[in-house]
Amino acid sequence: MSAPEINAQALGHFGPYGGRFVPEALIAALDELTAAHESALNDPEFQRELTQLHATYSGRPSIITEAKRFAEHAGGARILLKREDLNHTGSHKINNVLGQALLTKKMGKKRIIAETGAGQHGVASATAAALLGLECVVYMGEADTKRQALNVARMKLLGAKVVAVTQGSKTLKDAINEAMRDWVTNVANTHYLLGTVAGPHPFPTIVRDFQRIIGVEARAQVLELTGKLPDAVLACVGGGSNAIGIFHPFIADTSVRLIGFEAGGSGIESGKHAATISGGTPGVLHGTRSYVLQDKNGQTVESHSISAGLDYPGVGPEHAYLNDIGRAEYRAINDDQAMYAFSLLCKTEGIIPAIETAHALAGALEIGNELGPDATLLINLSGRGDKDVQTAAEYFGLPL
Amino acid sequence: MNQALPQLFAKCKSENRAALIGYLPAGFPNQRSAKKIIKSMISGGVDAVEIGYPYSDPVMDGPVIQAASEQSLANGTGAEDVFELLAHSAQLGAPSLVMSYWSPIEKYGVAKFAAAITSAGGCGVITPDLTIEESATWRDESTRNEIDRVYVVAPSSSDARLKLVSAQCSGFVYAASLMGVTGTRESVSGNASGLVAKLRTTTQLPIAVGLGVSTKEQAREVASYADGVIVGSAFIKIIQQYGGGRKGLRKVKELAQSLSEGVRNGK
Incomplete structure (x- = not known):
């Protein structure tokens, strides 16, 4: 037979x-x-x-907000926030x-x-x-x-x-x-x-297809607002759904840098992080092959991050691929950098972001300073921070 | 090809009974006790042994094997312990396989892993989360090293899928008795006999049924339609309850004896 x-x-x-x-x-x-x-x-x-x-229910299209006061801290680059935090239930x-x-x-x-x-x-x-x-x-x-x-x-x-x-x-x-x-x-x-x-x-395909609307809308909105494509698109990456959602419609636009920010926790060198692409190796977890935080026996290693939403030792396989072919870049942002950016957005723009999202905002400070005032950065403001008030209050030592 | 499993199933057929297959994770409750437990299982009548490679994210396993895996990993169990226990079991004369999720195999190196199974005297590997579509390298390396490839099929598998998967198996086909995770159950699911009957039309290989079998009566029932009966959680529960000392070992042997009677009274 x-x-x-x-x-x-x-x-x-x-x-x-x-x-x-x-x-x-x-x-x-x-x-x-x-x-x-x-x-x-x-x-x-x-x-x-x-x-x-x-x-009629979740509130699309989500708007773009230009963050001018925040931009002063990001090398003067033009900072455009895609406001997924305004969706019903508070995130993408x-x-x-x-x-x-x-x-x-x-x-x-x-x-x-x-x-x-x-x-x-x-x-x-x-x-x-x-x-x-x-x-x-x-x-x-x-x-x-x-x-x-x-x-x-x-x-x-x-x-x-x-x-x-x-x-x-x-x-x-x-x-x-x-x-x-x-x-x-x-x-x-x-x-x-x-x-x-x-x-x-x-x-990975289904979730990307349902999240692509973020990038499809944002691409048209940025073109209408600025007359050109952004220089870079930034998003935080845990599993990677908000990032792939905003990246995917820009993949063919090779002039646009796609930059994902992983949770660096206490720093990659400390071993206490959730930066799977920056600090992990290819392996199999939860039904897919991608980068994984694992030990020499293929056992998953626990991840660490102040952000519960990024605290995951795997990452979407399409991100692994975009990294390997050089189409997207991935960097780590540690807890302290993220919380600094969190606080800065609150005080400069009147927007309390999710701590997950704050990793992308810290990334914007970094990239803005690298690229300077001529650059336009599109950032996926993937969620709002109401849920994080307690964590943030503890971090900043505010009495509750 | 390795003859250990074909010979075992031929022998059981000639004795008009099913084979009894026992499962134990390496390094549980520690490696030294695990060796004694395997010995007790075999002396009680277990015909073939599956050595589990404990994994951090065992999505096919219920609470009993999860706890055993966690304990074993906390002991620092790694690939070398798995091969050591496999060699121990094979030396005791039982056809011995490894059951492992795919991540540890891939990390160890697929070719190296297959070669290590052969050197330890093992006869095959059961891969519960490796789909046949992702198996190209494993097919080559298991063939090269002459070890059996056992895939797990389920009651939800379509007829076409059963045909596709069983064609890639050797040694036997592992039929999951129910939709769910490992663990003892009050009764064996009625789905199991139907699944085995469907498999008979697609494969000549022996069919072993696992998931939920823990008693003599259940072993007898499964043995009435299957060629092999797989028991795992029930052995582990004994060790969790009585420890890996003399009492636990005696209880393990008693369970093996009782199950062994079960598989002899099914036909």
Whole structure:
């Protein structure tokens, strides 16, 4: 009996990265999801429904704010902020969630599960579940439920069940493990609404496709405002969904530098960081091949960051590829640099950013000073910082 | 090709019974006790052994194996411990395989890993999260080193998928009895017999069923339709409860004896 032919081409590779490393039990669901997504891309009714939700529910298009006072600290470069923080639920996460929630309905599934680090993706998932009448369970590392207690309460108010994950490092990585175990068990009626551009194919592609709207809008807005393309596009990178969302529509514009800022924690040399591309090596984690923080035995190493949303030892495979081919650059920003930029944006622009986003803002200070006053930088202001008030108050020693 | 597994399944067939396959992570509860546990399993009637390579992110495993893996990793278990325990088990005369998530294998080096299995006297590797699409290098290296490739199929696998995956297996096909993670269950899922029946139409290889089997009665039931019965969490639970000392070893042997009776009464 000759073996049937294996088609490895159709499995979402980005150069040597991506693919599928998952139990066979999930293959049928991943194939079903791939098909649903491909048909949705060409389905005018689906696209109309999603556009309608953006316009009437989450608040798209998001605006561009020019940060003139902040720019004085960034070498005088022109600083343009893409305001994803103004979306309903407070971050870019809702873009992907609304898209995948509609796919869930299309597939006839009634239950969604999600992982969350900072809680933004969990809140967005709970929100979409409430809106579309789906059951929602959110897995969150126990350590994160403590540092993001406000978001836990928000999810519960929205009717979701929040499961605190006590295994391993008790952060995002372990929340994803637990969500995958739930999915293997309940895949028949459940969609795993993954929040970032990691995981097995088709997730890196689906999440990117639903986040691309950030870059599509921003590219047109910057052209209209300045008459030219920006010199650089900046974003923070944990798993990398807001970054790929704003980068992707600029990939063909080779004059535009794409720069991702990873969480350097206490500094890469300290070993306590979450800068996966800057400080990791190629490997396999959570169903995909990409850069991973791992030891010599291929065991995942715990990541560290003041920002729960960037505290992840993996990164999306497309970022790994963009790094290797030199199309995008990745740098690390440590906790102190991020908190300085956080405070600066609050005081110069009246905008409290998410601590995740503050890594991109610190990057803007760096790049602005490198490029000088003729440069225009587009920064994805991926989320707002209400959820981080307690962490920031503790960091700056403010009495609560 | 390595003959250890074909010979075992042929022998079991001639005895009109299923094979009993036991699982233990390397370095659990420590490497010294693990060696004794393997010995107790085999002397109690375990026919073949799976040595688990503990991994930091075991998404196919339930709480029992997760805890055992964490404990083993805290002991500093690495690839050399896995190969050492594999060699120990093979020397005791049982066909011995490694079960490992893909990350540690890739990090160790695929060619080097396959060669190390052969040098340790192992007969194959079970790869629960390696899809056949990502297997090109593994196919080459496992073939070159004459070790068996065992993939895990599930009740959700389509007929076409079962055909595709089982065609890439050698030694046996691992059928997951249910949709879910490893761990003991009150009863073996009704999906298992249906999955085995479907597999029979796509492959001539022996079929072993795992996930959720922990008692003699369950082993007997599974043995009535499968060629092999895989038990892991139940052994680990004993060690978690009684420790790796004399009492734990006796309980492990008793469980192996009881399961061994089960697989002999199924046909």
